[in-house]
Amino acid sequence: MVINRTLLGGALLLTALGSAQAQGMEDLKRDAATPGDVLTYGMGYNNQRYSALKQINTGNAAKLQPVWAYSLNNPQSQESQPIVYQGVMYVTTHNSTVALNPVTGKQIWKQEFELPQDVFKMACCGILNRGVAILDGKLYRTTLDAHVVAMDAKTGKQLWKSKGADYQNGQAMTSAPLIANGVVLTGIAGGEYGTRGFIDGWDPETGKQLWRFYTTAAPDQKGGDTWPGDTHLKGGAPTWLTGAYDPELDLVYWGTGNGGPWNPNARQGDNLYIASVVAIRPKTGELVWHYQFSPNDPYDYDATEVGMLVDMKIGGKNRKVLTQANRNGFMYVLDRANGELLAANPYVKVNWADRIDLKTGRPVHSETDKKARAGEDVEIFPSVVGGKNWSPMSWNPSTGLAYANTLNLSWPYQLAKPEYKKGEWYLGVNFRGVNMPKDEPHGYLSAIDPMTGKSKWQMAWPGQPSMAGTLSTGGGLVFTGAATGEFIAVDANNGKKLYEFQTSSGIIGLPVTFEQDGKQYVTVVSGSGGVWALLGDERMSQVPAGGSVWTFALDR
Secondary structure, three states: OOOOHHHHHHHHHHHHHHHOOOOOHHHHHOHHHOOOOEOOOOOOOOOOOEEOOOOOOOOOHHHEEEEEEEEOOOOOOOOOOOEEEOOEEEEEOOOEEEEEOOOOOOEEEEEEOOOOHHHHHOOOOOOOOOOOEEEOOEEEEEOOOOEEEEEEOOOOOEEEEEEOOOHHHOOEOOOOOEEEOOEEEEOOEOHHHOOEOEEEEEOOOOOOEEEEEEOOOOOOOOOHHHOOOOHHHHOEOOOOOOOEEEOOOOEEEEEOOOEOOOOHHHHOOOOOOOOEEEEEOOOOOOEEEEEEOOOOOOOOOOOOOOOEEEEEEEOOEEEEEEEEEOOOOEEEEEEOOOOOEEEEEEOOOOOOEEEEOOOOOOEEEOHHHHHHHOOOOEEEOOOOOOOOOOOOOEEEOOOOEEEEEEEOOEEEEOEOOOOOOOOOOOOOEOOOOOEOOOOOOOEEEEEEOOOOOOEEEEEEOOOOOOOOOOEEEOOOEEEEEOOOOEEEEEEOOOOOEEEEEEOOOOOOOOOEEEEEOOEEEEEEEEOOOOHHHHOOOHHHHHOOOOOEEEEEEEOO
16 A cells, blocks of 8 residues: 555644644633643642543552653753643743644644843843643743733744733743633733732733733832832732632632842832732732732742642631742641631741741741841841742642642841842842752652641652652652652652653653543653752753653553
8 A cells, every 4th residue: 555645644734733623711610620631730720730640650650651752942941831732732932832742742833933132131030931821722822021922723823912011121921821711811020120010911812901910009009008109110029920710719819929129128018919929800900809928028938839729628617728838938728718817837947937927917027037137147048949939839639738849948148238220130138049958958849738837758859959840640649850850750648759760951840641542641841940040059060951841651
């Protein structure tokens, strides 16, 4: 038989392209309950990064094999979370979007775009992108020069492009958009540059801006009295990670970042809504409630990684909660309907606060914190990179535990005079990096009880701590990656390592799992960089750069 390989290849390509059919809001709502695909950032609006798939489990994880790898042809940081829908996988870099066959790794299409050359000196922290959103046959992504772009999912053709901010002020867009109640929501980076944070709502069909919610309150707004003078205009509160959504309550939860400058004496007051979670209506941007984790934050304790929406029993009652492992070292549990604080306990070493007052919701500041605010040179736990950095944790409903890569670092802290210069860091702190303990691990994969902050088990990282996300599965597994490139699977009950494979670069991305034709796959993007690279860890010199997508399955 003579086969026309050109026609066959074209037919297969058309089949793959045609499979990326339009899906609607109801599909997004069901994402967490449909483990065969990955339609949202967080693998569900609840951001739990949990899959019920269990073909790969504790009994056979050791038999995992890499089935394909795809080069992103990009040496920068890779923090993208893949989206998988009807036989197509979508992955981003800072300057490209690719569509792949998730079973073979074959490229279906790739769209690249050019960025202004001066954007690279403005963007903090890392030249990267974290993924796309998908709705009705369209993909949505953001760009380092602060634009939002819509593309045709079948071809990658640009449909519209809208400007969110002026990148020359130090503002960038790096996060995956969130689509909630028919609106595309995006955040903004740039809290170190004396900018003003916000969340935007966009029309998915036209790219028209529907609303903007500023995350620093102006004098005529609620919370405006928490900023002296016009300091809110350079007050930070960036929103550079993706939020979560509760369709039943119709509330979007978005985390906000540090105040600007880091020196808190330049902006005396609580500074709403820095270092907070805000609950807003996706159709209008209306603020319904907020909770501030670190009022007048001096330590860059971002709350941008918003956490997970979990239903759990507390005090004998079923509660719908939001739980966040905050960079300030405390694990919080909030009622997600009204923001009521239900628990707040340290999950790493903390010395800036003695505790969180459950009645007021405010931190009880320590003597060390008071010395720092008075200008003394002190050692602060946790460090500027937090008890946990940007990378999301995951949840397993069977164990009732959150799985996170935590950090065991402090930093030398001393105030300095803040000086604002457009497009430059605006800190007001004598920044000298972080302290790494000599006789203790610098980080752990931790299995944390949200109500107590205590870990059931911890797996120490032997060298550099991990900045990768975690994935939990119904097979009793937790997947994550190492800064040195190892992709691993561990037992969710005891932390025993069951599988390890060396990828081509360090892993700071977010693993996902999906099912295709009855077979379960696990995918992670590899490519070192990000915030850890800024700290100048000499050990990373032996880890090569270079982005790639790795997919694993059982060898059967």
